[in-house]
Structure formats: C-alpha cells, structure tokens
Amino acid sequence: MTEFNRSNWAKAEFSQEYRDNADIYIVERRRLLEILKSFYKHFLCNKQQKKVLDLGCGDGIITHEFLKVDDFLSATLVDGSEDMLDKAKERLRGFKNIQFIKASFQEILEKKILHQTFDFVVSSLAIHHLTMKEKIALFKNIYSCLNVGGHFMNIDVILAPVENLEHWYMTLWKEWIDERKALLGIAGDLYDDIIRRYKDNKDNKPDTLGDQLGALKKIGFKDVDCFYKYGVFTMYGGKK
C-alpha cells in the first residue's frame, strides 16, 4: 500500500467532509482565494503562455478561481485521490485544455511523472502532508519543472517556531471557527473538535514557515516571501 493510500485522504468520506466544511474551518479561505487570484492577475494574466500545475488539487477550486479571470490558461491538476479528481472533473467540465493526473506527491518524486514545464505551480493545503525531507524534494522538483520567470505559490498550514506561539495560533483558529459559527447561526459543538483532529492526525506534518522559505531560497527560488499569514495559515512562494 502506498503512503497516500494509508492516509485519511484515500477515504471518500474524509474528502467529502472537507469539501462540505472547508469554508467554515479554513481560516479566511475566501480571502486566500482572492489574494491568490490577485497574484494570478498581476503576474500571469498578461503572459502569452500560462501553463498551470495545481498540486493536491482537491475538487479543483484553485484552478477554477483562475479560470474565472482567464479561460485561456491550460492546467494540469494532480491529486492522489480518485474521488477528489472526479469532483475536480465535474467542477471543470466544459473548460478546455485541462488535464488530470492521479498521482501522490511521493509517486511524482519517485517516478518522475511530470514531463512538462509550467509557468505557475500552485498548491493549497496539501504539502503539509509531507515530511520536511519530502517537502524539499518536491520543491526541487517544482523548481525543475518551472519555466524561467515562472512562479510557485503554496497556501498551507505551518508549525509555529515556538510552542507558546503554536498555542496562541490554535486559539486564534478556534476564535475564527467560533466567529463563523456565530455568523452562520450554527449551534452546538459542531466543528469544536477540528483543531484537536488536526493536531492528532498523523498525516499532518507541518514545518515552520522559516524552514520552508529557507528551503526555497537554498534551491534557487528568487523573490521568496510570505504573501499572507494568519496564525498557522500562510501563503508563500517564489519565482524561478
């Protein structure tokens, strides 16, 4: 059994739960998507060639956001979950130049599955499932399949550099969920165990933002920066 198939994401009910509830428990998800779209419009929209790679695409929400502002792009969506890819195919039905690949990040690294180059590699809330060693290997892989001038952007959860901050970030996250619940009129203890589930889930292997930015710079990425941060939720990347 592969590493991915042992993870919760291989279970259809787990990915369904994420699709149903992500807007409630992913901090500022809609804001993150707006920032990502702004980045795309600023750096990619006017380029002649726009080949996008969406790693851990889930139901295709990220690529769909780009398509809302630019339907001339071509995109390759990769995910280890057949179920997620089916949802992505459903969501993106009717758009041209979209390719889907069922592969885990581990398979990408081992079997060199990506044979094309891209202008924008994006990933959202997926790379934290890799160890730091695997993250570095994936970042190198991303760098090698980016065209010169191309960008990499990762939206992801990170580990705080010290425990005190990690505790506060978890409180901040809980406050966000409580605020959403109040706003949507959700009563009871629904979503109250999300943070415990996140911490207990062995599939989550977040590393510090500093380590990840440092790894990108060491690999050769330029203009490396954190574009957004709210507790453990971040958006960071760089350029080849």
Ligand SMILES: C[S@@+](CC[C@H](N)C(=O)[O-])C[C@H]1O[C@@H](n2cnc3c(N)ncnc32)[C@H](O)[C@@H]1O
């Ligand atoms: C939290 S969801 C995010 C989906 C989408 N990017 C979004 O922002 O809504 C994480 C996605 O990463 C995929 N994933 C998790 N671990 C993976 C791995 N090792 N290789 C490939 N895909 C993986 C899951 O199947 C799932 O679709």
